[in-house]
Amino acid sequence: METVQWKVEGMDCSNCALTIHKYLEKEGMKNVKVNFASGDVLFEFNGDHTKEEIAKGINSLGYKVANQQPRPTGSSGRAVAGNQQFFLSTHLQRFLFCLPFTSLLILHMIPGVHIHWLMNPWFQLGLTLPVYFLGMRYFGKSAYKSLRNGFPNMNVLIAIGATAAFVYSLYGTLIGEAAKYMFYETAAVIITLVFLGNYLEDASVQSTQRALKALIKSQKVMAHMIAYDDEHNEQIFTVENTQLKAGDLILIKSGEQVPADSKILWGDAHVNEAIVTGESVPVHKYPKDKLIGGSILSDGTVKAQVTATGNDTILSGIINMVKQAQGEKPPVQQLADKISAIFVPVVIIIAVATLSVNWIILKEFTPALMRSIAVLVIACPCAMGLATPAAIAVGLGRGARNGILFRNASSLELFKNITQVVFDKTGTLTTGKFIVSGFSCVVGDENDFKKTVYSLEKYSTHPIAKAISGEWNAKDEIRWASINEVKGLGMFAKDKDGNSWQAGSYKTASAFTTDDSHNVYIVKNSTLIGWIDVEDEIRLESKPVIDYLHLKGIKTILLSGDRYAKTKKLGMQLGIHEVIAEQTPEQKLQKITELSALTPTAMVGDGINDAPALAKATIGISMSDASQIAMQSAQVVLMNYGLKKLPAALGLGKHTYITIKQNLFWAFAYNVVAIPVAAVGFLSPAVGAFAMGFSDVVLAINSVRLFVKKVD
Numbered sequence: 065m066e067t068v069q070w071k072v073e074g075m076d077c078s079n080c081a082l083t084i085h086k087y088l089e090k091e092g093m094k095n096v097k098v099n100f101a102s103g104d105v106l107f108e109f110n111g112d113h114t115k116e117e118i119a120k121g122i123n124s125l126g127y128k129v130a131n132q133q134p135r136p137t138g139s140s141g142r143a144v145a146g147n148q149q150f151f152l153s154t155h156l157q158r159f160l161f162c163l164p165f166t167s168l169l170i171l172h173m174i175p176g177v178h179i180h181w182l183m184n185p186w187f188q189l190g191l192t193l194p195v196y197f198l199g200m201r202y203f204g205k206s207a208y209k210s211l212r213n214g215f216p217n218m219n220v221l222i223a224i225g226a227t228a229a230f231v232y233s234l235y236g237t238l239i240g241e242a243a244k245y246m247f248y249e250t251a252a253v254i255i256t257l258v259f260l261g262n263y264l265e266d267a268s269v270q271s272t273q274r275a276l277k278a279l280i281k282s283q284k285v286m287a288h289m290i291a292y293d294d295e296h297n298e299q300i301f302t303v304e305n306t307q308l309k310a311g312d313l314i315l316i317k318s319g320e321q322v323p324a325d326s327k328i329l330w331g332d333a334h335v336n337e338a339i340v341t342g343e344s345v346p347v348h349k350y351p352k353d354k355l356i357g358g359s360i361l362s363d364g365t366v367k368a369q370v371t372a373t374g375n376d377t378i379l380s381g382i383i384n385m386v387k388q389a390q391g392e393k394p395p396v397q398q399l400a401d402k403i404s405a406i407f408v409p410v411v412i413i414i415a416v417a418t419l420s421v422n423w424i425i426l427k428e429f430t431p432a433l434m435r436s437i438a439v440l441v442i443a444c445p446c447a448m449g450l451a452t453p454a455a456i457a458v459g460l461g462r463g464a465r466n467g468i469l470f471r472n473a474s475s476l477e478l479f480k481n482i483t484q485v486v487f488d489k490t491g492t493l494t495t496g497k498f499i500v501s502g503f504s505c506v507v508g509d510e511n512d513f514k515k516t517v518y519s520l521e522k523y524s525t526h527p528i529a530k531a532i533s534g535e536w537n538a539k540d541e542i543r544w545a546s547i548n549e550v551k552g553l554g555m556f557a558k559d560k561d562g563n564s565w566q567a568g569s570y571k572t573a574s575a576f577t578t579d580d581s582h583n584v585y586i587v588k589n590s591t592l593i594g595w596i597d598v599e600d601e602i603r604l605e606s607k608p609v610i611d612y613l614h615l616k617g618i619k620t621i622l623l624s625g626d627r628y629a630k631t632k633k634l635g636m637q638l639g640i641h642e643v644i645a646e647q648t649p650e651q652k653l654q655k656i657t658e659l660s661a662l663t664p665t666a667m668v669g670d671g672i673n674d675a676p677a678l679a680k681a682t683i684g685i686s687m688s689d690a691s692q693i694a695m696q697s698a699q700v701v702l703m704n705y706g707l708k709k710l711p712a713a714l715g716l717g718k719h720t721y722i723t724i725k726q727n728l729f730w731a732f733a734y735n736v737v738a739i740p741v742a743a744v745g746f747l748s749p750a751v752g753a754f755a756m757g758f759s760d761v762v763l764a765i766n767s768v769r770l771f772v773k774k775v776d
Contacts, residue, residue, distance in 0.1 A: 067095075067108055069106045070104075070130070071130040072104075074126060075098075083210065084098050084125065087121060087122065087213070088105075093108060125209055125210065152198065158259045161194075162199075162259060165191045165195050166253055166255075168191055170253065185237040185248075188249070192252050196252070200223065203219040203223045203258070206219040206223075207220040218408065221408060222441065226251045228437050229437055230251040244430070250437065285305050287303055287324070289308070289313070305324050305373070309370065310376075311370060313329070316333075316365065317365050321359070321361075328350065328353050328366045329366075330366065333363060333364025333365065333366050335347050335348075335355060336359060336360040336361075346362045346363070414439055418436045422743075431745065434749060435745050437749045438742035439742045442742045442755060443735060454767035456476060457767070458768060462716060462770060462771055466709065468700065469702075471699045476716070477724070479714055479721070480717060480718045482664050483664055483665075484620070484666075485613055485620055486621045486677075488670060489626055489634060490600055490624070492668055493606045493638065497531065499601050500531070500597070501597045503595065503597065506592060513586070517533075517567060517584075517596065518541060521584075523547055524554075528583055529555070529567075532584065554566060556568075563588060565588055569584070570582070573587055575590075576592040583595075584596040606638055609711060612711045616714075622635045622643045622645075623644045624644070625646065626645060627645065653677050665683075666683045667680075668710065678698045683700060685698055685700045685702060685710065685713070687706060712775060712776040714776070715776035719770060723767055738755065
């Protein structure tokens with residue numbers, strides 16, 4: 065199936081997103097993700113309908129597909145809008161247009177103000193008409209389309225409430241009894257304040273996107289492109305980075321932003337990769353090292369070759385990952401969605417019941433109608449739908465800003481249940497780089513022993529040999545008469561005097577010793593002259609992370625394919641609760657399956673052999689320097705050797721869920737309290753209109769707190 069990504073305009077709340085989501089699923093689209101805050105709509109296109117038909121269907125719901133092809137992006141990463149905005153196209157413009165008319169209408173309600181001509185019903189009708197027509201062009205049109213398509217939205221409530229007040233007032237004016245029926249200001253105030261509330265909601269929700277916007281903004285920069293003329297003289301000219309292609313040569317100077325993913329050909333520099341990794345300490349980069357587009361050269365000048373541009377860059381991948389995750393629905397959202405789907409019809413029923421009961425009790429139609437209108441206006445299905453997306457957007461945005469990438473929104477919620485964390489050994493708790501931890505020279509001088517070992521191992525490609533030769537580098541090395549490497553055994557050489565030398569595994573020395581606990585054995589002419597031990601270097605952050613997990617009551621398990629003795633030693637050094645060693649990838653998968661079945665389990669790994677286990681764990685966590693398949697299998701990626709970011713990832717997940725619960729409590733409590741209060745006459749329609757918009761703002765502000773809240 066083809067994945068389609070569109071920009072849809074006109075979504076004001078999560079109820080709108082739910083409408084589009086239901087429509088696409090009804091048409092057979094799969095893996096639908098709708099993010100009302102950014103307007104991004106993603107789905108898998110099944111081919112049963114044309115894209116034009118699907119876009120037309122979305123437009124018929126009252127929304128607008130900005131581009132019907134898989135969304136091209138401008139240099140900023142935003143979708144390219146197909147049409148220019150027209151006058152009164154934003155909530156702020158609509159509010160400002162309505163405000164003067166509404167202000168005049170309510171002027172006579174101020175105590176002590178008596179302006180005779182303001183009380184004229186025809187004058188009030190004239191003031192109300194522009195506001196009402198604009199309100200119906202927006203709320204009425206949206207309400208009609210939503211009802212026609214069977215997905216009633218909150219604008220149905222606003223349109224009915226405003227129309228009821230307007231028609232009731234117009235009826236009184238036409239029959240000449242305006243004094244009894246004049247509520248023009250109610251219709252105008254409802255429309256004006258809801259426009260204000262929608263604007264405040266938009267502004268608040270958009271603030272939840274600021275981390276993502278910072279990433280998007282960093283994509284557009286100018287680049288110094290290197291070219292050569294006919295005489296092979298170097299020419300440098302400035303172009304926008306969107307014009308670059310893989311293979312182009314670029315010059316990047318100190319203080320400049322890396323315009324695209326590239327590889328250093330000449331020079332070295334200190335690079336600040338905080339925009340992508342969350343790590344502010346500059347990294348020293350040398351020739352052949354990779355540069356991430358969006359990072360900053362804090363010191364140095366380099367010439368580099370572009371390796372990826374546009375949507376293929378690391379930064380674009382991160383942005384798309386966050387956007388897709390924001391469009392997903394975690395389990396906690398399902399209840400809110402079910403309630404929002406039936407909320408509008410239920411509120412209309414409650415409003416009709418309010419009108420009927422109050423009319424019977426009060427024996428007056430006017431106050432009964434006002435209470436019924438207040439119920440319509442005060443109800444806020446948006447708050448319930450906004451509760452989860454707003455918190456998810458902030459949680460994912462803060463994670464991206466700090467080098468913690470969540471592939472889906474569910475991962476944020478699942479973190480709250482994690483009771484144990486399983487770690488791979490090599491490359492996760494250790495750096496994957498070997499260091500000499502001990503050696504013994506049985507025969508001869510220690511310095512001569514080191515020189516001989518260096519002279520042998522410098523010709524090997526084995527990681528252990530490279531570590532030893534790098535640590536024991538000698539200037540006056542031995543010149544061998546012959547030397548060769550035998551895979552699985554080690555190095556074999558002969559010196560100019562005819563002596564035979566071997567540096568290899570226990571197999572090369574098994575005839576001379578029964579001690580198989582060392583890594584490298586050195587043999588000369590069938591005599592063991594020494595041995596060397598190496599060990600994987602422990603990451604500096606491993607111990608603090610393990611201690612943090614224990615402090616939080618989370619069990620730690622070390623799961624490795626390495627030998628038990630080495631794995632047990634590492635486990636004891638770090639204080640890990642349980643050690644499981646000598647496991648094949650199949651055994652790792654089986655073990656993670658068993659552990660996850662018993663209790664929610666997170667798995668942290670980085671190798672190809674970890675990929676199946678990462679996919680099977682409750683939450684799979686991978687490092688950014690891991691194998692590609694491990695990163696694809698994990699739900700969470702920690703950037704820049706990011707084991708130290710694990711506590712923040714766990715804390716962010718838990719606090720995001722806490723924020724969601726707080727938002728849902730506020731949304732449900734607001735409606736449970738506000739609707740009965742309006743039904744018994746303690747809230748006017750005007751106050752209700754303001755309170756409706758204010759409730760959404762409260763949720764957005766509570767969600768934005770996640771940006772600064774301490775989570776680890």
